[in-house]
Amino acid sequence: MSNSLVLAPAPRSDAAERVRAEVREFLADELAAGTFTTHVDTWLSGVDPSFSRKLGERGWLGMTWPKEYGGHERSAMERYAVTEELLAAGAPVAAHWIADRQSGPNLLTYGTEKQRQEILPRIVRGECYFVIGMSEPDSGSDLASIRTKAVRNGDGDWVVNGAKVWTSNAHESHYGIVLVRTSPSDPSNRHAGMSQLLIDLSLPGITVNPIRILDGGHHFNEVVFDDVVVPGDMLLGEEGNGWHQVTAELAFERSGPERFLSTYPLIAEFGRRVVDSGDPAQLAVLGRLSARVLALRQMSLRIAAALDRGELPNIPAALVKDVGTTFEADVIEEVRRVADVMPSLDSPDPLARALAEAQLHQPGFTLRGGTNEILRGIVARGLGLR
């Protein structure tokens, strides 16, 4: 098979297993104390700043970053273990998720020294949250067609006009890394003329409008920029290099365990049902789902190991996300085929609740972070077809 799709196996990490045990103990204590309840897809919907700060206190945010910015200089394998434990428990991790996964690493690569010194330690403490400003009302999969514009004024500051959508938890966040057009579009090079700006979401001229998802939850927003003056030194990276920078973020965005564990709490509840019923058909379905989880873990671990080697495996990451998000959605139908459960958000039966939450979030799994059609196009490139 094409080498661009195949990564070396991940070595077993004792350090990762040690921190995994610590996280597991912490989560058991928190659950026992009732500080959170398990839900499906909590990396989108579970905003809880006090929980994020607790993770920060324990050193589980900014884990891989340099100590000079508050980080802990631990491996991607250790971070992987922490994040997958939090997801499997359905813990409320949405507040800090984007900042810890993606915005922090982006600042480490492209941020100025001042930006890093000011912002990264706050992310590490679980106090500073980020949104991704990529999609727009008229630009979804075709990201190169964005129209949000930033123009330099006489003071050297940027004046931003336009709108970004699907900005998860913008109403709870402090900054956005926003892809903007800084030169007019060039039909001969669609990827030129874009830049990333680091924008303080409290600036005048920014309006955050809620976009409710199917269960009524307010996680997404439309963020409107109306002559927003962004200080000139808030350009992230190089002017005109925005497309390249956005692409580099995607190995972080697309490869993590949140791309196959969003519905794990449903599997966990189904496991309880299987133990109670002893039904061999349910047992077989749990076995099949488990085999898929085990394969996806190995795929995702290989990416974490590649990140530790300093690689940015964008094509394997796209493949993991395609397979993983397809799985997250399949869990619903697999469980329904063998368990007679009426999905309901207010049922006393935790399996019925988990099924309801999973169902109403399901359309998003294969859309967010790049639709599976886009991802398969990237995989096809990896196969040498494009």
Next chain:
Amino acid sequence: MADQDLVVETVRDILSGHEPFVLTPARRWDEGLWSALAEAGLTGVGLPEEAGGSGGELADAVAIVRTLASGAAAVPVAEQLLVAGPAVIAAGLILPPIEEPLTFGIADPVTATSSGDGWTLTGTAADVSWAGVAAHVALLVTGPDGAALALLPTSGLPVSGAFNLAGEPRGSLTLEATPAAVAPLTEGQARELRAGFALARAVQLGAALEQVLAWTVQYAGERHQFGRPLGKFQAIQMELAEMAGEVVAVTALTDAAVQALAHGSADVVLAAAAAKVRAGAAVEVVARLAHQVHGAIGFTQEHKLHHLTRRLWSWRDEAGSELVWSRVLASGLLADGPDGLWPALTRVV
């Protein structure tokens, strides 16, 4: 995997002189290929030299099995190197000469009885891979105190002529007070032997799935319709990407299960179960889409595709189907109760 490059090259060189052919009851295996492999010592790799093997690591044996599986080689090497050979040695029985094909069968209905001066076997061993081809067979049978491993030569045994969907011999051996060497196995050893057989098939499936993807990508680049290669059509690209996802998933999990076996993990049975379930589940997607992309020519014996797709459809049900192993896997993962499910998932591989 770079450590295995040399052995893989050697096997490929030998394979290049032995194209796969349509197996029939009259031509049930590739005897010439076997002889060439045996001559090169490749039919003893991974088995210790002091036991009569050629030495080398499990990883070398796996690399040989993978290369032969992707070449649709009709020889009992997976059985000899990954299942029967290691089992015979572990049980303290004497490994037959590595030039003489040794196969493996699960034969619970066969009973082993001690008769003073030795052991005899009675019953029917069904679905024995390479029955009628292999010179020796190791069978997982029922002894007086539970499971046992029996080893016997096959010459003179009545064999029924059953074959899998690829024409590989899968016949029954009839045993009637047939002398054999027998060693008792613990329940755990018997479970690990069944799992080892399943893992061997998972390894073969993984390699064959990867090869089918490679053939399909290549065909999509060569075949032109509407003035361009098939691979330039988005609809075809989506199908090939879906195949690639399945193949990468199978490879990642099978590699991890082989590692679990190499390291003597306590969870090797569950790791093998998971690998077999995942590999088996990938067959439907990969074989279906491969045939869809190849079009009508892939549906003929003229084209090579069937050498692997017919094996895929057979191997997924051999050594325990997805149904069998998914129940074993789920039961094992729930051994510590429902709260133990996640800890087990992070421990197995």
